[in-house]
Structures are given as structure tokens and as C-alpha cells.
Amino acid sequence: MLASQRQELILGEVRARGAARVADLVTRLDVSDMTIRRDISELARRGLVDRVHGGAVDARHAAHEPGFRAKRELAATQKSAIARAAVEHITPGGAIALSAGTTTHLLAQLVADDVTLRPLTVVTNSLPAAEALHRPDDHALTVILTGGTRTPSDALVGPAAIRSLEALHVDVAFLGVHGLDPYAGLTTPNLLEAETDRALIASARQTVVLADRSKWGEVGLSRIADLSDVDVLICDDGLDADAVAILRDAVGRLVLVSVDASPPAPEPHRAPARTAQGAP
Structure with missing residues (x-):
């Protein structure tokens, strides 16, 4: 050839x-x-x-990975509303996992401040999330930080992080993503981060993706998972009608959150939560 x-x-x-x-x-x-x-x-x-x-x-798609500080300023109001809605998916006495990302970081801050969620175990590969959750005197909040190699978005990724996650089982994994696309699925610009996120999903009984409307149509280099692997997707209600129709069919449940802090609007539940490999 x-x-x-x-x-x-x-x-x-x-x-x-x-x-x-x-x-x-x-x-x-x-x-x-x-x-x-x-x-x-x-x-x-x-x-x-x-x-x-x-x-x-x-060349028409996002190809680089912005730093944590840069991403934190984008769609801040939408991310805050999404994080508040995500708290409703946490049950005291359980274990959750938080991926890296600015929306999951906001969720970590809410979890740290809400004593009604105790006791709780949180597994994360996000340095900012671990810092937000650090409460030395709160013995009912256990934080497990994976090892790994640090990315520009302050995620810990790679073989060390993956081995840590493979040994754990959590109730819910909250996942932030770089992009959502009907064909490419969930994506990130970082190959190692995609592999680590797949391990995080495999460790969980249920996967909840937190993504504001700006993520729709974005495609990063590496695929994390298909849309059908998502049990719950929480997005803001600024998502366009075509995207809503696609996501209603693709994910287990779509939750659209009003940026004006009105109660979230869940779509009908399509499928039961998946069971992680090896989970009881």
C-alpha cells in the first residue's frame, strides 16, 4: 500500500x-x-x-488536556447544580468512588461538608478531591487515595492506580468526562486516564456520570466506555432536544438539573444497575 x-x-x-x-x-x-x-x-x-x-x-475536535484550574472556570454554575444533584445518589454507610474532574471535585466538597452522609468511605484518584475530603477529626469519613502518575488535570493514573481499584468494590462510581458523543461514547484526551476510569467503573455496582452540556459532542483521544455503560447521567437542562432524545435511549437514566436550583427532573428508569465483576 x-x-x-x-x-x-x-x-x-x-x-x-x-x-x-x-x-x-x-x-x-x-x-x-x-x-x-x-x-x-x-x-x-x-x-x-x-x-x-x-x-x-x-483537528476539529479537542485534542489537548487543560489543567485543573483552567477547567474549573468553565460552566461553573452548571457544574455546581450537577454536583448538588449527585449527592442524592449517596447512601450513608456505603462506599463511593470519585474520578478526577472539576465537577467531581465540587461533589467532594459537598460530601466533606455534609455530616448526614456519615459514615462513608470515598475512593478517589483525584488529588483535589482527596484534599477537599481531608477532615482529620472526622473519623466517620474514610478517604482512600490511589497511587499513580499525575496528569495535567491532577488525576492519578496508570498501573498503580488500576491495581488499587481492581482490589476494591464500591456502591457508586461518580465519573467526570472530557467528552460525550453518541458514537465515541465517554472520552478523555489521556490514554492512561481512560484505562484508569475503566477500572473505576468495573469496581462499582453503579456508574453515575456528571457532565454539563458543553461536554456533548466533544471527543477526546481515548474511549472510556460506551453510553450504554452509564447507569445514570446527570446533566444541566441546557442540553439540546436532539441530545436529550439520544441520551434517553442510550443511558440507564437521564437526570436534567435546573441551573436555577430547581429540583432535578429524572427521566424514566430504563435498565437496572449493572453489577461489577466480582461484586457480591
Whole structure:
């Protein structure tokens, strides 16, 4: 196959899925890692794709991972309303997991301040969430921080984090995501963070995704899970009607939260919560 033909196929994959990984392209095209990287470099030189760690993304999609401080300023009002609604999914006496993210960080702050949720165990791979939950004199609140390698969004990811999560079982995993897409599903720009989030989902009986409307249509480099893997999605009510219709069919339950702090509007429950592997 000529280089131009390979590059056309690579571009088609990126345009269709929003992103493509080097490892997947090596298998599909039966060429070396270096050959794929050269093809991606050429496509990037022509402005057709953006190179990222481990692959390429459509130049029209978000390809970088903003830092925690930058993301915290985006859709702040919507994120606050979503976090308040998420508290309703926490039962005292249980165990929950919080992924990295600014909305899950707001949830951590609410959990730390609400003594009616005690006793409670919280597992997290988020440094800001762990700091928000730190209450030295509150012996009814147990916080477990995974190990791992730190990302620009202050998540701990990689093999150490994954091994920690594989040994644990929680009732609910609250997940923040970079993007939601009907085809790509839940995504993030960081390959290791995607793997770590998958381990977090596997550790839980139920997965609750916290995502404001700006996440709809965004596609990061790496897929975390399909929309059908989501038991509950909490979003603000600014989501457009087409997206609402798609999500009603795709996720277990859609909760639309009014930014004016009105009670959340749950959609009818479609499917029971999944049981994590190895969970009783």
C-alpha cells in the first residue's frame, strides 16, 4: 500500500471516530509503529489531524488536556447544580468512588461538608478531591487515595492506580468526562486516564456520570466506555432536544438539573444497575 493510501485510510478513521490510536492502526494496516507515526506526522503537517500522545485526533475536535484550574472556570454554575444533584445518589454507610474532574471535585466538597452522609468511605484518584475530603477529626469519613502518575488535570493514573481499584468494590462510581458523543461514547484526551476510569467503573455496582452540556459532542483521544455503560447521567437542562432524545435511549437514566436550583427532573428508569465483576 502506498503512503498516500495509508494516510487516506488513517484520515478516514480519524474523521469517522474523532481519534485514532497508533497501536490500533498498526494492527489494522499491518505496518510498523514508525510507519504509522510518519503518516500521522505528514497528516499533521498538512493540518488535517492533530498529533497527541499515542495517536491522532481530528483537528476539529479537542485534542489537548487543560489543567485543573483552567477547567474549573468553565460552566461553573452548571457544574455546581450537577454536583448538588449527585449527592442524592449517596447512601450513608456505603462506599463511593470519585474520578478526577472539576465537577467531581465540587461533589467532594459537598460530601466533606455534609455530616448526614456519615459514615462513608470515598475512593478517589483525584488529588483535589482527596484534599477537599481531608477532615482529620472526622473519623466517620474514610478517604482512600490511589497511587499513580499525575496528569495535567491532577488525576492519578496508570498501573498503580488500576491495581488499587481492581482490589476494591464500591456502591457508586461518580465519573467526570472530557467528552460525550453518541458514537465515541465517554472520552478523555489521556490514554492512561481512560484505562484508569475503566477500572473505576468495573469496581462499582453503579456508574453515575456528571457532565454539563458543553461536554456533548466533544471527543477526546481515548474511549472510556460506551453510553450504554452509564447507569445514570446527570446533566444541566441546557442540553439540546436532539441530545436529550439520544441520551434517553442510550443511558440507564437521564437526570436534567435546573441551573436555577430547581429540583432535578429524572427521566424514566430504563435498565437496572449493572453489577461489577466480582461484586457480591
